[in-house]
Amino acid sequence: MPVWYVILQGSFDIVSFVPGEAPALPDAEKDPFFPEDLCAPLVLRHLGQRPLHTGFWGLTASGPDRDGWLLANDHGVTVARMSAECLKQLSRSHT
Numbered sequence: 001m002p003v004w005y006v007i008l009q010g011s012f013d014i015v016s017f018v019p020g021e022a023p024a025l026p027d028a029e030k031d032p033f034f035p036e037d038l039c040a041p042l043v044l045r046h047l048g049q050r051p052l053h054t055g056f057w058g059l060t061a062s063g064p065d066r067d068g069w070l071l072a073n074d075h076g077v078t079v080a081r082m083s084a085e086c087l088k089q090l091s092r093s094h095t
Contacts, residue, residue, distance in 0.1 A: 002084040003058035010077035012050040012070040014062040017042040044071075 020043040047068050050056060058081075062068030082090075 004055060004082050004084060004087050005058060006055040006080050006082075007050060007052055008078040008080055009052065010073060010075055011052055011054075012072060012077055014047040014049060014068040015044045015071050016047055016067050016069065018045045019043070 019040040021040065047062070050062070050070065056062075062070060
């Protein structure tokens with residue numbers, strides 16, 4: 001069931017993980033069957049932010065490539081969660 005969220009306090013950074021610089025290994029330590037992409041450490045890339053009072057659907061992926069993760073800052077984030085059915089009922093009651 002789809003779930004809608006709204007940020008009541010704080011904000012989320014939208015980040016994704018991208019490969020960083022792979023360490024240079026001597027040929028003797030390289031594994032010919034292990035992809036070089038997996039040897040590189042992952043680095044966080046900042047894609048944007050979901051600010052205070054922003055609403056979003058729980059099944060909606062963040063970021064331009066839809067590969068973003070929501071990361072709370074040091075102060076935390078307070079989020080209200082509501083099912084789609086409950087949201088529909090609330091919208092009908094105010095019309």
